[in-house]
Amino acid sequence: xxxxxxxxxxxxxxxxxxxxxxxxxxxxxxxxxxxxxxxxxxxxxxxxxxxxxxxxxxxxxxxxxxxxxxxxxxxxxxxxxxxxxxxxxxxxxxxxxxxxxxxxxxxxxxxxxxxxxxxxxxxxxxxxxxxxxxxxxxxxxxxxxxxxxxxxxxxxxxxxxxxxxxxxxxxxxxxxxxxxxxxxxxxxxxxxxxxxxxxxxxxxxxxxxxxxxxxxxxxxxxxxxxxxxxxxxxxxxxxxxxxxxxxxxxxxxxxxxxxxxxxxxxxxxxxxxxxxxxxxxxxxxxxxxxxxxxxxxxxxxxxxxxxxxxxxxxxxxxxxxxxxxxx
Amino acid sequence: xxxxxxxxxxxxxxxxxxxxxxxxxxxxxxxxxxxxxxxxxxxxxxxxxxxxxxxxxxxxxxxxxxxxxxxxxxxxxxxxxxxxxxxxxxxxxxxxxxxxxxxxxxxxxxxxxxxxxxxxxxxxxxxxxxxxxxxxxxxxxxxxxxxxxxxxxxxxxxxxxxxxxxxxxxxxxxxxxxxxxxxxxxxxxxxxxxxxxxxxxxxxxxxxxxxxxxxxxxxxxxxxxxxxxxxxxxxxxxxxxxxxxxxxxxxxxxxxxxxxxxxxxxxxxxxxxxxxxxxxxxxxxxxxxxxxxxxxxxxxxxxxxxxxxxxxxxxxxxxxxxxxxxxxxxxxxxxxxxxxxx
Numbered sequence: 001x002x003x004x005x006x007x008x009x010x011x012x013x014x015x016x017x018x019x020x021x022x023x024x025x026x027x028x029x030x031x032x033x034x035x036x037x038x039x040x041x042x043x044x045x046x047x048x049x050x051x052x053x054x055x056x057x058x059x060x061x062x063x064x065x066x067x068x069x070x071x072x073x074x075x076x077x078x079x080x081x082x083x084x085x086x087x088x089x090x091x092x093x094x095x096x097x098x099x100x101x102x103x104x105x106x107x108x109x110x111x112x113x114x115x116x117x118x119x120x121x122x123x124x125x126x127x128x129x130x131x132x133x134x135x136x137x138x139x140x141x142x143x144x145x146x147x148x149x150x151x152x153x154x155x156x157x158x159x160x161x162x163x164x165x166x167x168x169x170x171x172x173x174x175x176x177x178x179x180x181x182x183x184x185x186x187x188x189x190x191x192x193x194x195x196x197x198x199x200x201x202x203x204x205x206x207x208x209x210x211x212x213x214x215x216x217x218x219x220x221x222x223x224x225x226x227x228x229x230x231x232x233x234x235x236x237x238x239x240x241x242x243x244x245x246x247x248x249x250x251x252x253x254x255x256x257x258x259x260x261x262x263x264x265x266x267x268x269x270x271x272x273x274x275x276x277x278x279x280x281x282x283x284x285x286x287x288x289x290x291x292x293x294x295x296x297x298x299x300x301x302x303x304x305x306x307x308x309x310x311x312x313x314x315x316x317x318x319x320x321x322x323x324x325x326x327x
Numbered sequence: 328x329x330x331x332x333x334x335x336x337x338x339x340x341x342x343x344x345x346x347x348x349x350x351x352x353x354x355x356x357x358x359x360x361x362x363x364x365x366x367x368x369x370x371x372x373x374x375x376x377x378x379x380x381x382x383x384x385x386x387x388x389x390x391x392x393x394x395x396x397x398x399x400x401x402x403x404x405x406x407x408x409x410x411x412x413x414x415x416x417x418x419x420x421x422x423x424x425x426x427x428x429x430x431x432x433x434x435x436x437x438x439x440x441x442x443x444x445x446x447x448x449x450x451x452x453x454x455x456x457x458x459x460x461x462x463x464x465x466x467x468x469x470x471x472x473x474x475x476x477x478x479x480x481x482x483x484x485x486x487x488x489x490x491x492x493x494x495x496x497x498x499x500x501x502x503x504x505x506x507x508x509x510x511x512x513x514x515x516x517x518x519x520x521x522x523x524x525x526x527x528x529x530x531x532x533x534x535x536x537x538x539x540x541x542x543x544x545x546x547x548x549x550x551x552x553x554x555x556x557x558x559x560x561x562x563x564x565x566x567x568x569x570x571x572x573x574x575x576x577x578x579x580x581x582x583x584x585x586x587x588x589x590x591x592x593x594x595x596x597x598x599x600x601x602x603x604x605x606x607x608x609x610x611x612x613x614x615x616x617x618x619x620x621x622x623x624x625x626x627x628x629x630x631x632x633x634x635x636x637x638x639x640x641x642x643x644x645x646x647x648x649x650x651x652x653x654x655x656x657x658x659x660x661x662x663x664x665x666x667x668x669x
Contacts, residue, residue, distance in 0.1 A: 064567055092569060095568065096564065096568075100560055104560040104561050104564045106565070109578075121569055167564075
């Protein structure tokens with residue numbers, strides 16, 4: 001079966017303007033050649049530190065920002081270069097849940113209008129049918145039915161995120177991009193929302209692109225994980241492989257940073273030194289070489305490509321070719 | 328109608344602004360009265376009972392020979408003593424409180440015009456022997472209506488222009504702003520002089536002309552709101568949901584700009600009234616003979632020996648503008664977030 005979403009060599013470079021004339025003086029290489037695909041009904045998580053470009057990937061797929069180059073295919077059709085009129089119809093098939101449930105709902109609209117907007121917009125339901133769908137949506141996200149006539153400020157953060165999810169579900173999309181959808185929530189609420197997303201996926205056969213910096217959350221919900229560093233994918237693997245046998249040093253460092261609830265558990269932490277380099281002047285060769293504990297000469301000059309490791313696993317590291325050292 | 332708690336708080340804040348709230352009611356009463364100016368000051372009777380028939384001259388035109396064979400079949404002139412005598416002989420008639428229209432020339436003054444205030448003419452007559460009170464009532468109505476229409480249309484254009492600039496940004500914004508800057512530098516008065524030398528501007532021509540320049544008042548503030556609004560998370564969310572641009576502007580961003588707009592409106596209204604009055608004062612406004620407050624001001628200047636003209640003009644125009652400014656203050660107070668949010 002062909003994947004629902006295919007992303008090939010996606011790039012997004014934001015121009016920097018400087019000087020009196022406002023000429024382009026450089027670029028922020030936010031996303032620099034990212035490729036992956038998501039099968040129908042699958043969850044792919046995109047993880048990485050702040051500023052690694054994971055949100056930009058999501059926005060470029062949704063065409064909230066125009067990609068600089070690369071291809072995005074939904075169901076085998078290119079969508080990265082669609083004219084605006086067609087793009088608007090396509091939005092019915094891809095929806096988004098944003099990070100902050102407080103700012104992503106219009107404070108002046110009732111929940112009824114918020115949820116009805118996509119339905120009216122795509123002319124999916126009217127009158128009594130519309131009302132029935134609104135109620136069904138609330139049931140799906142486990143909100144009380146009297147929520148319809150209230151304003152967003154009358155809800156808690158978790159409830160608001162449920163409204164956002166209901167809004168994304170309204171036009172019955174194929175793909176939902178969750179852009180840090182649970183990052184702004186309290187831990188207990190976070191778990192509820194993650195469970196809700198997992199349940200919805202089972203019920204509705206949704207395909208999710210789950211963008212997050214929180215590996216602990218990702219582990220609960222995802223089928224596969226893609227790890228990004230400074231605008232590039234460094235490793236992509238199914239959940240089990242990634243969490244048990246990560247190959248890229250950066251992935252290992254990320255995993256070792258996940259908090260463990262048991263303070264007495266023995267920990268073998270791999271602590272990275274230094275900061276993430278600027279995406280305006282990314283390092284030569286492997287972008288991780290400035291912080292990698294296993295760095296050697298080749299890393300500084302030659303950029304590693306994604307190479308297959310275990311089945312379904314790809315990692316971009318020169319160590320992959322030197323099994324003796326990698327161990 | 329169910330009002331949201333916020334709207335109710337705003338109404339309460341508006342009422343709490345005593346001065347503005349009083350001004351609002353005074354203005355409303357005066358304006359409503361002036362809408363019925365024809366029934367208050369007119370040179371034709373409200374009702375005529377003649378030979379067992381009813382006539383409503385204030386609404387209908389009747390030929391003069393309705394009231395006697397000896398008259399001609401032209402439009403009846405009820406100010407003529409002969410007509411009045413004929414009607415009184417066969418019935419009766421009710422006159423408005425002020426038996427003069429704004430353009431009625433009072434022939435029974437017996438004094439050189441402008442005549443000082445008297446029982447017949449409480450505010451005197453102007454230099455063409457027309458009743459000043461009648462002219463003030465009609466002039467008030469013209470000024471306010473002109474102001475309303477100008478304010479409404481120019482705000483709509485201004486909001487639309489600002490919205491487009493702010494929403495699309497980039498080149499649209501750049502060109503729009505430069506155009507606004509150049510356009511606002513045009514010498515309005517001289518253009519109006521040129522226009523006046525070609526045609527005699529009436530109410531609508533004048534309105535259209537002023538409209539060409541007055542829409543810019545709101546553009547800046549609305550543009551700023553839209554620039555801010557298009558970056559808001561819920562606007563991006565709505566865009567990602569596939570909401571069309573016009574809908575995004577109308578439903579999601581415009582509500583943010585309404586407060587700034589509404590706060591401006593009373594002041595634009597008073598500005599429009601002033602502009603019309605000053606053009607009339609200079610003689611470039613409404614056609615000669617039209618009832619206008621500005622024209623009364625200029626009469627006051629030309630007839631310093633008749634101070635009732637100048638005083639009337641001053642108090643009416645000053646009173647009207649004061650009322651509008653007070654209302655504006657109350658509106659501003661009602662929409663002030665610092666006072667409204669507990």
